[in-house]
Amino acid sequence: MWLACDNEDAGFQILNGDETVVTLSNSHGEPDEGEEELYDDEMLVNVCPSHKKAYQCLEVALQWFEMQEECDPKRMLFVNYRDLAANKRKTAIKQTSITDFFKYA
Known part of the structure; x- marks a missing residue:
């Protein structure tokens, strides 16, 4: 029963050719503003001054x-x-x- 569940969900997103191109072009481009703010906030929390x-x-x-x-x-x-x-x-x-x-x- 649980093996059948694994067949339906491969654990990763299945993309067609166009979706793959869009995903890869966005991953190498500029980050979205929301992503950039989140990244900056995470960096500030973990920074220890010298x-x-x-x-x-x-x-x-x-x-x-x-x-x-x-x-x-x-x-x-x-x-x-x-x-x-x-x-x-x-x-x-x-x-x-x-x-x-x-x-x-």
């Missing part, structure tokens, strides 16, 4: 924060987040030495 970009953004935010009346020593703990981004950036830029790959017992 360490350098995070450091730059936090530096600007810190400069703004220091100019505010509400800035006090407790709130300056935000500096720790900026320093974390700076350390990660420095670590990412630093080239690994070949001796770091060998463990000495």
Whole structure:
């Protein structure tokens, strides 16, 4: 019974010659506006900024924060987040030495 179901539905769309040409020409052309927006939204959700970009953004935010009346020593703990981004950036830029790959017992 379930084998007969598979015979009716091949699992893919069956196109005639003209439909195949139209489908292939659209796939290599410009995407529709709706498709382009969906693709852009998906890309923005999955983007993770680099360490350098995070450091730059936090530096600007810190400069703004220091100019505010509400800035006090407790709130300056935000500096720790900026320093974390700076350390990660420095670590990412630093080239690994070949001796770091060998463990000495």
